[in-house]
Amino acid sequence: MADAIQFYEPKERYGFLSNFSLHSIVIDGVTWPTVEHYYQSSKFLAADIIARIHHAATPEQAFKVSRQYSKQVRPDWNNIKETVMMRGLRCKFHQHHPLAHWLVATETQPIVEHSFSDAYWGDGGDGHGKNRLGQLLMALRDELKNKHPYKLIRYVDAAQLPTQFGVFTMHGFIQSDNNVEHLALTYGKLDVTKPALIRLHSECLTGDALYSLRCDCGFQLQKSLETIVSHGSGALLYLRQEGRGIGLLNKIRAYHLQDKGADTVEANERLGFAADMREYHFCEGMLHYLEIDKVKLMTNNPRKVQALCIAGINVVERVPLQEGHNIHNENYLETKSRKLRHMFSKEDDFSLS
Ligand SMILES: Nc1nc2c(ncn2[C@@H]2O[C@H](COP(=O)(O)OP(=O)(O)OP(=O)(O)O)[C@@H](O)[C@H]2O)c(=O)[nH]1
Ligand SMILES: [Zn+2]
Numbered sequence: 001m002a003d004a005i006q007f008y009e010p011k012e013r014y015g016f017l018s019n020f021s022l023h024s025i026v027i028d029g030v031t032w033p034t035v036e037h038y039y040q041s042s043k044f045l046a047a048d049i050i051a052r053i054h055h056a057a058t059p060e061q062a063f064k065v066s067r068q069y070s071k072q073v074r075p076d077w078n079n080i081k082e083t084v085m086m087r088g089l090r091c092k093f094h095q096h097h098p099l100a101h102w103l104v105a106t107e108t109q110p111i112v113e114h115s116f117s118d119a120y121w122g123d124g125g126d127g128h129g130k131n132r133l134g135q136l137l138m139a140l141r142d143e144l145k146n147k148h149p150y151k152l153i154r155y156v157d158a159a160q161l162p163t164q165f166g167v168f169t170m171h172g173f174i175q176s177d178n179n180v181e182h183l184a185l186t187y188g189k190l191d192v193t194k195p196a197l198i199r200l201h202s203e204c205l206t207g208d209a210l211y212s213l214r215c216d217c218g219f220q221l222q223k224s225l226e227t228i229v230s231h232g233s234g235a236l237l238y239l240r241q242e243g244r245g246i247g248l249l250n251k252i253r254a255y256h257l258q259d260k261g262a263d264t265v266e267a268n269e270r271l272g273f274a275a276d277m278r279e280y281h282f283c284e285g286m287l288h289y290l291e292i293d294k295v296k297l298m299t300n301n302p303r304k305v306q307a308l309c310i311a312g313i314n315v316v317e318r319v320p321l322q323e324g325h326n327i328h329n330e331n332y333l334e335t336k337s338r339k340l341r342h343m344f345s346k347e348d349d350f351s352l353s
Pocket of ligand 1 (some may be wrong): 200201202203204205215216217219241242243244245246250251254255264268298299300301302321332336342
């Protein structure tokens with residue numbers, strides 16, 4: 001198979017597909033260090049054998065201990081082993097969101113466990129094997145890819161991004177319903193038990209990259225990254241929504257109308273657009289990948305707070321982000337406050353509960 005994904009060792013590129021990958025799973029309240037520990041122990045009924053495998057130091061050890069008791073494998077094992085394996089896989093990929101997104105990102109590529117020693121779960125090394133593990137992984141991928149939130153975005157790849165503020169990890173996504181590329185910059189170790197400090201930053205080439213004083217975006221971008229670094233961890237979702245969703249050239253047209261006296265809302269409307277064309281539904285898929293479900297959100301924009309609440313994200317706090325006010329953007333900011341209900345003072349806040 002020309003473009004088949006072959007996996008075996010956990011430390012290889014697709015090692016996350018291996019049952020030996022160090023991803024613990026919880027099944028019926030019991031935590032198993034790896035799928036391999038769970039699978040091997042499921043072969044037995046004797047509590048002492050199960051315990052020995054459960055507490056094996058490594059998945060390789062778990063496999064070895066199981067082999068020592070091969071004469072005591074439960075009589076019905078061949079009838080139940082595929083069900084046991086699929087249960088272990090489902091738990092692993094549902095309980096470790098990035099793994100599920102990585103699996104979905106393999107799209108339609110065949111998946112093969114390239115194992116010279118296993119012609120049932122693997123391909124037997126030369127392709128004569130049944131590759132049942134690869135088959136179950138492809139079946140699980142088909143289940144996931146049509147499910148919410150996996151169908152909102154497609155994870156593509158990640159890389160380190162050293163910046164003047166600190167070294168971030170840059171994660172690339174494609175929005176499924178329009179193929180627009182978006183980024184998430186993460187810093188530090190996100191503690192899933194606490195609200196993550198995040199920013200939803202709408203792309204503004206003029207503000208973010210050309211030092212524009214016409215808006216506050218560039219100042220907000222810098223302040224957000226600095227704040228995340230000083231906080232120790234967090235995420236900035238960089239959303240390709242230039243011009244509040246109307247694009248760069250229409251924003252220039254809108255600026256031209258503003259140069260002639262229109263305000264930022266009137267300008268959009270004269271061009272035939274709503275005041276704000278942005279949508280945020282796909283952010284749920286990006287946050288799901290990052291395993292973020294409760295946030296402290298850096299914004300003055302009530303629509304972003306509401307969008308995350310609608311997406312089921314718990315916005316436990318809104319962190320004001322008022323940066324870069326100057327004579328060139330005061331009318332713009334005043335219009336946003338008056339017409340778009342942006343919150344520039346504490347009184348503006350509304351209950352987040
Ligand atoms: N159409 C249009 N877009 C603008 C204008 N000024 C800034 N933008 C875009 O607005 C987006 C940034 O939105 P802002 O209103 O600055 O802030 P916000 O992101 O909605 O709210 P905060 O989270 O508080 O920053 C970027 O996509 C900018 O390109 C303008 O006058 N007209
Ligand atoms: Zn801007």
